[in-house]
Amino acid sequence: MTQADRFTGHDLSCIRAERLVFTGVAFDLAAGGALRLSGPNGSGKSSLLRLMAGLLRPASGTLSWQGQDPAEEPAEFRAALRYLGHQDAVKPALTVAENLAFWAGLAGAPGDAAAALDVFGLKPLAPVPARFLSAGQRRRLALARLVASPGRLWLLDEPTVGLDRPSVAALEAALARHRDAGGLVVVATHTDIALPGAAELALERFAPARPAAA
């Protein structure tokens, strides 16, 4: 039982374009926990999230979800995983409701799509083709995906980009509800988003030692 919904990483390092981005990163996240990734541009926040999601392979180190390596047991991990990348994955030709229904169905756990739209104030826009959405509204649609098909582990890459103040509040409320229900969150962000009790992972501390200045 102690392994239930525990997400850990040990000694992770990542190489991008033949350059070591970070090395020796470790984290330990229990049910209801939150982890905030910080660090300057290029310190590897997005790379770490992609690595956690399984889109990137770590150059070294191991990940563990419920005591198992996600790469070995991908079915359970993927069923729990909800990843929000830089891009919104919104198809302009589909309506807001169709976009959401597609992703919720693909995640295998179609929840209440209409309610998810309501969380981020998109309900009046449901029948509107997504090409008429503003950047912030597209981001809200991408966030609604997280709520529409419940997953226990959220990996969010800069979720607040383009969001107005009320939407950030809605996101914070959604995050709190998710954690209250025992969900886990990893957020990479530059802005101050309320994550009570979140652990901090400053990636600049894990940058490889540069050779002494020439």
Add this chain to the structure above:
Amino acid sequence: MLAGLAAILKRDLRLALRQSADNGMAVGFFVLTVILFPLGVGPEPSVLARIAPGILWVTALLASMLSLERLFAADYEDGSLDLMALAPLPLPLLVLTKCLAPLPLPLLVLTKCLAHWLLTGLPMVVLAPLLGVLLNLDPAGYGVLVLAMALGTPALALVGAIGAALTLGARRGGVLLSLLVLPLYIPVLIFGVAAVDAAIYGTGARPHLLLLGGALLAALALCPLASAAALRQALE
């Protein structure tokens, strides 16, 4: 996951029908280019009848390549490909895909190819005999032409998917794609034309059709894996 694949297929078809530019253009290109040949070569019926199978096949090759560039590109650019690659796996298929590729990408490739074929290959299979009339194709060749096209065009889509996946993210990917894919299309072209010619000259189209079928089966087995490996590279 199979429901998920059906959802991806449905979405791709719906997207194509709403913004039909890419696939509609490929079919339009097929028709227009075939019509150009009588104007260029001259309206001599015997000459046209002789080269009709070759014209239809070469044009089908080029047309199916035309829309390949967008096969994965749109989903790659807007981040959809990331999410599809992370979709949950079905348990029975898990063992299979685990030893071959850690993501459900081969199945995704198959689904995208099916959508591509339904939108460009199938219309070309239907239109080929009509355009055959225009080119004075020998009546004995029509049945085999449709059969050979039905076997050959899915193989074209599958082989093309490798090129589409390899050129993801490359600038001017379309030109590179044709250089990569056209040489691989040659077997389908040779046996496709040979089947129709054999039917017309009465030498038996069966061996050519069997070879085309073999090519399709080999493409079905191998191309999704090769494309998935290339896609995985693009996602990293």
